[in-house]
Amino acid sequence: MRTTVALRLSALLGTVGAAGAIALGAPAPSAEAAAAVADGFASQNGGTTGGAGGATVRATTGTQIHSALCTRASSSTPIIIQVEGTINHGNTTKVSGSSCNTAADKIELKEISNVTIIGVGAGATFDQLGIHIRDSSNIIIQNVTVKNVKKSGSPTSNGGDAIGMESTVRNVWVDHTTLAASGGESAGYDGLFDIKDDVKYVTLSYSTLSNSGRGGLIGSSETDTANSFITFHHNKYSNIDSRTPLLRGGIAHIYNNHYVGLVESGINSRAGAKAKVDNNYFQNSKDVLGTFYTDQAGYWQVSGNIFDNVTWSSPGSENNPAGPNVTSNTTVSIPYSFTADTASCVPSVVASTAGANTGLKVSTGSCGVTSPSPTTSNPSSPSPSPSTSPTGNPTGVNLSIGAGSDGSSKASGTSYGDVRDGNLTTFWSPSGATGDISIKWGTATTVSKINIREASGSSIGAYQVLNGATGAVLKSGTGGGVITFSATSTTKITFKITSSSGTPKVAEFETYAS
Template identity: 40%
Template sequence: MKTTHPLLYLLLALTLSACGGSGSDEGGRNPSSSSASSSSEDNNSGSSESSMQSSSTLSSSSSSSARSDDGLPDAGRLSCEQANQVQGFASLGESTTGGAGGDEVTVSTGVELASALDNKGNQPLIIYVDGTITPENSPDDKFSIKDMNDVSIIGVGSNALFDGIGIKIWRANNIIVRNLTMRYVSIGDKDHISLEGPASHVWIDHNTFYNDLDTDKDFYDELVSGKKNVDNVTISYNVLRDSWKTSLWGSSDSDSAHRRVTFHGNHWLNANSRLPLFRFGEGHIFNNHYEGVINTGINSRMGATIKIDGNLFEDSKNPIGSWFSDEIGYWDLGENQFVNVEWVAATDGDVTAGPDPESTVSYEPPYDYTLVPLETVADHVAVNAGAGVIADCL
């Protein structure tokens, strides 16, 4: 549940102002194919039966109730204490601590990273990455955190780059991945980070993920994805950009495991779709900045229930809906802001949330969480999301 703190929010706003794979989009239907209007700032008045433009709107639901931030530092930058505190589903139960309190090792090549994972004993393990990990300096086509618990992979400064190779987390518990830059993964599972159940208590935080839109849409797969029974996961303060297929949860309409995933503080930028695509289970999406969504944004499918709260959608198409499944998914909308967005009328049983978004279900996540006010989301995400930001906190 949440509470608010209007005076603190006003002060923060003034401070910011002063500081300046599987699961493809089945059926080949394209929600944007019937649109005749532009999404550009200089042409936002056109509308038709199939395309509805919104220059600046808010949506809210009476079920909204988040608690305030208890004192962000100047300019909205998280303190180290705040940055190192997991929120969301990964905070439930015994929380997510990764390799804290255990052995530590620093690696600079893929061979060294694979060896550190292979030789993990019963103690928790923190692996610090200080260098560029490539297919050429790695023994396999991906790094498997498999059949093990209590592991952290943490980048050193701004030096940790996974260039063309990804990480798979499966049959694992209590895993943390932070402060990495990952790009152009076209081998292995072709995901930057993929989770396959059973897996639980996973925190993916303050990373930068990107591919290249100047490729075929199937050349790469997801940036971050999960399938089967993946539970208590938090995806926070990441940059996810330049991707055709961005974040898939549930590999197909028959992957009915009950997933629970939180997405908060992320910058979703210049991506085509799946932001995320979420089947079955429960999701919570708050205080994200969506910018330049090309086709479809949050896609709730196959009975999924998602709380969508305190997000900014900007210069984007179809921010929220349910597309490409036999069974739709649902959403509970808190207060979100839509700036220069385009809604395309759904067909063939799909549902587009706009142009006047309303909740289709009532849902509150089972934890307390912190919201920053809508007017500060863009600045808050800009100064906090991505690799390198928390280097001094690790």
């Protein structure tokens, strides 16, 4: 029987210029072509949009990711963090701020909301460093690889989970990710995708999970049953011992996944859990569905699945495989629409779409594959935030978001950080008619253009743009607005106001690579 789901694609990121529109693979869209509206259970409870409508910042280290979170105006200010390169223990430190709560041994998304982390360019790899989501909501993680995260040995991170969520988490979409280990618990690894302690409205889509003893769980014990409303679709599980996933309580929808080489067991529904299992392809595996290692029963509703060279163990007091004659023992109501591919084409569709750096391609729902539509074709895309430059101003990534700032003395009620918070209603003013304000980075950054956006009533006369690291004058002129100069690699750019006819007020000091 065919189940139906309507795939909904729209744009997540605002227009990204030359600095941000870097190919992700072959063929790979620019970041602006990312899918924006989550499907599955992540589409419920108000939906999951991540940082849509917020500022965009590029990060090449874990510290820069944390800095981007910590320099937002608040813990709920939307932000899109484009990640490129390898994120590891060596470049990830704890960063403090009123809008974040981070840690040095993991990428910490704690007590925050409205965040997107998306891999761009040559790709984003979190190497031996897990992503931890706690007490947070409206989070998107897309197009990244997380590998070899350990709970024992060295180094350790995130309790051994590649991606873990716990403690009152709501609305998370994990999409087009590659999650991998290199062994089981004895080798120091735990789960690839773990959910516990009251997590709801989550979708894992178009991802690969491989080479692990444990694929993932929903609920950490037989009493941790408040987690619910989780969708798994178009994922590939390969060379996994068990837990694809392990379900304790709650409701899960599992469709169009490809399972290959499950060694001990697969979907383990127990402790009252209910799983709707539709149009999946199970191959060369053992005990792919049932209740295992407990006498606390779970339940399933099945349709349209293919079992290709699947073996089944005998029932026992703590072992209740669903096969070999797989039938439903419950019914599960799904509140959203969807269109499932027939199971026979799932291996080919998943092979073309699942994992990081596959171009964010998705299924058409009829055994075909398509790429997401670009931002400009979708009228429902979120409006740009104040920090997004209007037509005629620079496009691309504003390098000031997530950077630091300092300057000369400031007028009462103003702040250096106000020039990089993406908010045109806040600003910095010098204590007199002249002064300077700077944007600074922890590593050398190439800048060739700035945009001085003045607040209402501002009066900027003559200025100099300085290489703050050397003191060299890059440009001189009068007034604010867009200022272009020769590309300069530096750790600090300074805007020095040398005269004014009134009070200078800099609302945003934007910096761009080109």
